[in-house]
Amino acid sequence: xxxxxxxxxxxxxxxxxxxxxxxxxxxxxxxxxxxxxxxxxxxxxxxxxxxxxxxxxxxxxxxxxxxxxxxxxxxxxxxxxxxxxxxxxxxxxxxxxxxxxxxxxxxxxxxxxxxxxxxxxxxxxxxxxxxxxxxxxxxxxxxxxxxxxxxxxxxxxxxxxxxxxxxxxxxxxxxxxxxxxxxxxxxxxxxxxxxxxxxxxxxxxxxxx
Numbered sequence: 001x002x003x004x005x006x007x008x009x010x011x012x013x014x015x016x017x018x019x020x021x022x023x024x025x026x027x028x029x030x031x032x033x034x035x036x037x038x039x040x041x042x043x044x045x046x047x048x049x050x051x052x053x054x055x056x057x058x059x060x061x062x063x064x065x066x067x068x069x070x071x072x073x074x075x076x077x078x079x080x081x082x083x084x085x086x087x088x089x090x091x092x093x094x095x096x097x098x099x100x101x102x103x104x105x106x107x108x109x110x111x112x113x114x115x116x117x118x119x120x121x122x123x124x125x126x127x128x129x130x131x132x133x134x135x136x137x138x139x140x141x142x143x144x145x146x147x148x149x150x151x152x153x154x155x156x157x158x159x160x161x162x163x164x165x166x167x168x169x170x171x172x173x174x175x176x177x178x179x180x181x182x183x184x185x186x187x188x189x190x191x192x193x194x195x196x197x198x199x200x201x202x203x204x205x206x207x208x209x
Contacts, residue, residue: 005129013095013110016088017125020107020116021143023081027072028147028165030065031140032056035116037106039089044082047074051166058117066166073164082106148172152179 003025006018024034032054041050052069053062064070074082085106093102105115116122119140126140144165151161158180162172173180 001133001135002126002129005133006125009129009132010125013088013092016085016107016110017122019081019084019088020122021126021140022084023078023107024140024143025146026075026077026081028144028151029072030054030144030166031119031122033064034107035105036060038104039106040104042082042106044074044079047079048072049074049078055115055117060115064166068166070163070166148176149179152176 003018003022006021007015010018020034023029024031027034027049029037029051033051035055036053037049037051038053041052043049049072050069051064051072053060054064055061089103089108092108103114107116108114109116109121123140127137129135130137148161148165151164158169158172162169165172167175
């Protein structure tokens, strides 16, 4: 709903903020990592983005949030956000009044600077969408939590999810345990039943002499 609303109300170069949030919801990257993502770190054919820098204290730092570079694999929604950002970049290049026509950053702000220097630049669009949609207030950081929970609810490998988020598996488990454990998840019980049946079959097979 939030992404759809942003694509509906934002136009022209402002559309980059809709793309920003689609990318945030479907990669789980930290806001500062998204703001610092450059075109030369995105491979649309390989469907990956190399995360190796971050915006901190209004400047670009050549490190990530965890100080370890990682490769984020891009799903179709993340790739769509990249395509929208590319169309915005082409539009900006044609605008004679613009100070930074060709920014090396994928999601540049619409005014004055090459990269988003602070969260308030995107936060105002996020909050406006929540108000318009009558969704309770929350931080835009929740985009990251949404991605993590979607991955967990889809049954994806914990090691893969942790790697995509830049977490350790232990951190992932402690943060999102309630989305992993469910007393009513009979599909998990089914897995055990299949294992028990398999064990019984193996035990009843005759042992070769």
